[in-house]
Amino acid sequence: xxxxxxxxxxxxxxxxxxxxxxxxxxxxxxxxxxxxxxxxxxxxxxxxxxxxxxxxxxxxxxxxxxxxxxxxxxxxxxxxxxxxxxxxxxxxxxxxxxxxxxxxxxxxxxxxxxxxxxxxxxxxxxxxxxxxxxxxxxxxxxxxxxxxxxxxxxxxxxxxxxxxxxxxxxxx
Amino acid sequence: xxxxxxxxxxxxxxxxxxxxxxxxxxxxxxxxxxxxxxxxxxxxxxxxxxxxxxxxxxxxxxxxxxxxxxxxxxxxxxxxxxxxxxxxxxxxxxxxxxxxxxxxxxxxxxxxxxxxxxxxxxxxxxxxxxxxxxxxxxxxxxxxxxxxxxxxxxxxxxxxxxxxxxxxxxxxxxxxxxxxxxxxxxxxxxxxxxxxxxxxxxxxxxxxxxxxxxxxxxxxxxxxxxxxxxxxxxxxxxxxxxxxxxxxxxxxxxxxxxxxxxxxxxxxxxxxxxxxxxxxxxxxxxxxxxxxxxxxxxxxxxxxxxxxxxxxxxxxxxxxxxxxxxxxxxxxxxxxxxxxxxxxxxxxxxxxxxxxxxxxxxxxxxxxxxxxxxxxxxxxxxxxxxxxxxxxxxxxxxxxxxxxxxxxxxxxxxxxx
Numbered sequence: 001x002x003x004x005x006x007x008x009x010x011x012x013x014x015x016x017x018x019x020x021x022x023x024x025x026x027x028x029x030x031x032x033x034x035x036x037x038x039x040x041x042x043x044x045x046x047x048x049x050x051x052x053x054x055x056x057x058x059x060x061x062x063x064x065x066x067x068x069x070x071x072x073x074x075x076x077x078x079x080x081x082x083x084x085x086x087x088x089x090x091x092x093x094x095x096x097x098x099x100x101x102x103x104x105x106x107x108x109x110x111x112x113x114x115x116x117x118x119x120x121x122x123x124x125x126x127x128x129x130x131x132x133x134x135x136x137x138x139x140x141x142x143x144x145x146x147x148x149x150x151x152x153x154x155x156x157x158x159x160x161x162x163x164x165x166x167x168x169x170x171x172x
Numbered sequence: 173x174x175x176x177x178x179x180x181x182x183x184x185x186x187x188x189x190x191x192x193x194x195x196x197x198x199x200x201x202x203x204x205x206x207x208x209x210x211x212x213x214x215x216x217x218x219x220x221x222x223x224x225x226x227x228x229x230x231x232x233x234x235x236x237x238x239x240x241x242x243x244x245x246x247x248x249x250x251x252x253x254x255x256x257x258x259x260x261x262x263x264x265x266x267x268x269x270x271x272x273x274x275x276x277x278x279x280x281x282x283x284x285x286x287x288x289x290x291x292x293x294x295x296x297x298x299x300x301x302x303x304x305x306x307x308x309x310x311x312x313x314x315x316x317x318x319x320x321x322x323x324x325x326x327x328x329x330x331x332x333x334x335x336x337x338x339x340x341x342x343x344x345x346x347x348x349x350x351x352x353x354x355x356x357x358x359x360x361x362x363x364x365x366x367x368x369x370x371x372x373x374x375x376x377x378x379x380x381x382x383x384x385x386x387x388x389x390x391x392x393x394x395x396x397x398x399x400x401x402x403x404x405x406x407x408x409x410x411x412x413x414x415x416x417x418x419x420x421x422x423x424x425x426x427x428x429x430x431x432x433x434x435x436x437x438x439x440x441x442x443x444x445x446x447x448x449x450x451x452x453x454x455x456x457x458x459x460x461x462x463x464x465x466x467x468x469x470x471x472x473x474x475x476x477x478x479x480x481x482x483x484x485x486x487x488x489x490x491x492x493x494x495x496x497x498x499x500x501x502x503x504x505x506x507x508x509x510x511x512x513x514x515x516x517x518x519x520x521x522x523x524x525x526x527x528x529x530x531x532x533x534x535x536x537x538x539x540x541x542x543x544x545x546x547x548x549x550x551x552x553x554x555x556x557x558x559x560x561x562x563x564x565x566x567x568x569x570x571x572x573x574x575x576x577x578x579x580x581x582x583x584x585x586x587x588x589x
Contacts, residue, residue: 023358023444027555032531035238036246038212050554072358072392076552078294080212080310101363101394102294106310155195155324165312166220169320 003161007092007113007133009064011125011142014054019122020070020097024051029074029082043081044088063090066133068124070096074103083107093133095120095140095149108156109165115140117149135160174419176330177397178365181305181416185288186322192329192425202282203231203317204291206273208238208531209310211250213292214257216315226261227321233264235273235291239534240526242268271499271525272467274298274306278382279501284408285400286416290317295467295549297388297395301381302404303415305395328365328394329425330418335370337433342581345376345383346469346547346565350438352384353391354448355430362392364425367418372432373398378407379473386468387549390445437580439545440563443553451568451580459488460559461536461544462573463529464566465496469547470528472502474566479511481570485587487519488576494535495520496528518574529556545572 014021028051030043037043048057067086073096074082083106086094093113097120107114113135124140124147125131131142138151152160162168175183179190187196205213217225226232234254242248251268258265266276274296277283285303289296292314299306309323317323339348366388373381381398388396400408400415437451464470464478475497487493495515497503503525506512512522523535530548538544538559547569551561564572567581574584 025552027550027552031554035208036244036250038215038250052553072362075358075392076294076389076550078292078296078308078310079209080312083310098359098362100392102308102310105313109310109312109316153195153326155326165316166216169316 003163005134005136007066007135009066009092009131010062011127011129011131012061012065012067013125013127014067014069016053020068020120022070023072023075024069025076026074026079026082026103027076030079030085035079035081037081040084040088043085047085047089058089061089061091065091066131067091067094068096069094071098073099075100078102078106080106080110083110083112087112095133108159111160111162111164113152113160115149115152117147120147120149173423174421176365176422176424177303177367177399177416177418178305178328178330178395180418181286181288182325182327184286184416187327190327192327194327195324196327197322198288198325200290200317200321200323201231201287202277202289203314203321204273204277204289205234205314206238206292207236207240207247207251207254209292209314210234210254212311213315213318214254216311217318221315221319225319226263227319229261229263231321232318233266234258235266235270235276236268237270237272237526238531240268240524243534269500269524271497271502272470272527274467275471275498278302279499281408285404285410285414290314290323294389295386298382298386298467300388300395300397301378301385302408303397303400307395308389328363330365330367330422331361331426331428332367332369332424333428333430335368335372336429336431338372339432339435342567343435343437344565344567345380347435347438348372348432349384349387350440350448350563351432351435352430353387353440353446354438356391357446358390358392358444364393366391366393366396368396368398374401376401376403377473378404379471382471383468387445390549437565437568439568439578440551442551442560442562445549445551445563451564451578454562454578457543457578459491459545459572459577460542461492461494461538462569463494463535463544463546463548464569465498465528466530466548467498467527468549469566470496470498470502472505474547475502475506476511477566478570479506479514481567481581481584482518482520483514485518485574487573491573491576492536493518493520493573494523494529496523496535497525500525545569545578
């Protein structure tokens with residue numbers, strides 16, 4: 001599978017009271033009631049199943065979408081499900097001001113791109129704008145607007161390009 | 173230039189001379205997985221592990237604590253899948269009777285000061301309580317650690333927090349952790365290794381350190397490291413020279429002080445652990461249930477204190493008191509000393525050892541509108557059911573159970589035994 005460094009897709013903005021949704025924890029992303037599921041393909045249906053205002057996300061998401069959130073996305077538990085549920089739905093990447101530490105590792109290890117934009121304003125774009133995310137230089141753009149985030153770290157890029165931690169290890 | 177505690181642990185585990193931001197491969201002394209996510213670890217190893225999926229079986233084991241014994245068929249299947257894999261590869265399983273894995277690892281003295289431990293539990297950084305590195309990770313990372321004995325880690329920035337002064341009588345380690353959550357929220361320490369110092373920690377028990385370190389995850393920190401004091405060294409039977417401490421000239425990104433002089437009991441209201449109030453501000457909230465246990469407040473010392481407060485008192489009519497010892501060893505000690513009878517006689521429900529209220533309703537979920545006081549570490553919306561969960565220490569939890577509303581331990585003393 002070819003892994004692109006430039007991702008184009010529809011933007012799913014998660015907001016709460018006019019601001020980018022912050023502190024979305026892993027129970028909101030993927031509730032602990034469904035933790036016994038081990039088949040990734042079955043995880044998509046539970047994505048944001050416990051996030052106020054976005055419970056129907058799994059029905060409305062399209063393959064290729066990019067998710068946008070505020071601070072501390074994915075805080076809480078170590079569940080890999082909270083990354084895998086997005087992969088199951090074909091979501092290409094999550095963009096946020098910051099991520100929970102364990103979530104960040106889990107995403108990197110499974111080759112799922114996440115990019116931090118510490119200075120992203122609350123209303124960067126409109127819901128479902130077509131955007132372009134450049135993983136190499138960490139930019140997000142739509143229309144004439146362009147925002148600068150943190151480029152992917154070297155480890156994250158290598159694991160992403162390999163397709164996951166195990167695939168990466170086999171190249172070492 | 174001196175080194176911080178985490179830098180020294182990473183260096184001594186294969187990281188070499190490392191600075192914050194460096195990505196290093198570190199050797200892992202204890203490689204664990206729970207019943208939750210353990211089956212996915214097994215799945216990864218079956219898919220990618222090849223003929224020898226375990227690099228060192230003496231350092232690798234499973235700990236069942238999430239759903240024990242299994243009360244759903246998928247969990248039962250997952251646990252059995254792990255047992256079969258463990259038998260095949262001759263790995264030890266701390267099965268459904270053992271209790272919370274992170275506590276078992278300390279109890280068994282596997283996680284000694286200066287060691288490294290990983291597992292599929294986001295509160296595995298509780299090892300910070302004994303001056304050791306611990307980290308919860310997902311099933312991909314853990315499978316990789318089982319197979320190779322290593323994980324990659326980005327050396328975090330270190331910050332130092334000095335707790336100044338001594339808290340008031342009746343204030344517990346949990347209240348100090350809540351004071352830190354109130355001060356730092358979930359953002360300020362995000363991704364940091366936090367070293368905690370101060371006079372209160374000089375005389376703190378191992379159990380106090382466990383409680384304080386267990387809230388590092390809710391602070392967004394990588395870990396809250398507590399340099400081993402006398403009681404921790406005594407538990408492991410070692411001297412200061414055998415533990416690891418930061419160099420006196422180590423460089424910290426930030427040097428914080430937090431005044432805890434005269435601190436009184438605190439409580440975190442829904443919907444987050446950082447939504448902290450004085451207990452006295454919330455005494456008009458009526459309570460339906462109380463949960464005492466979890467990796468934050470489920471030790472022998474915690475439950476002994478609860479039993480002593482409950483002795484000769486009774487839980488208010490209509491209030492459920494649910495008690496879960498952290499480990500089987502804790503259970504045995506409470507049983508042997510007659511302390512479980514105090515809890516039972518007061519009207520409490522005592523369950524088998526494990527994660528209890530935090531995981532998939534092992535000792536009941538909360539219904540819509542139900543108010544629960546919990547000694548655990550998370551009160552996010554929907555975490556423990558539809559109800560409203562408040563986080564507090566043992567004294568506040570017991571007082572609230574007896575009085576039927578949020579109350580401080582000081583009020584409890586007015587209720588005669």
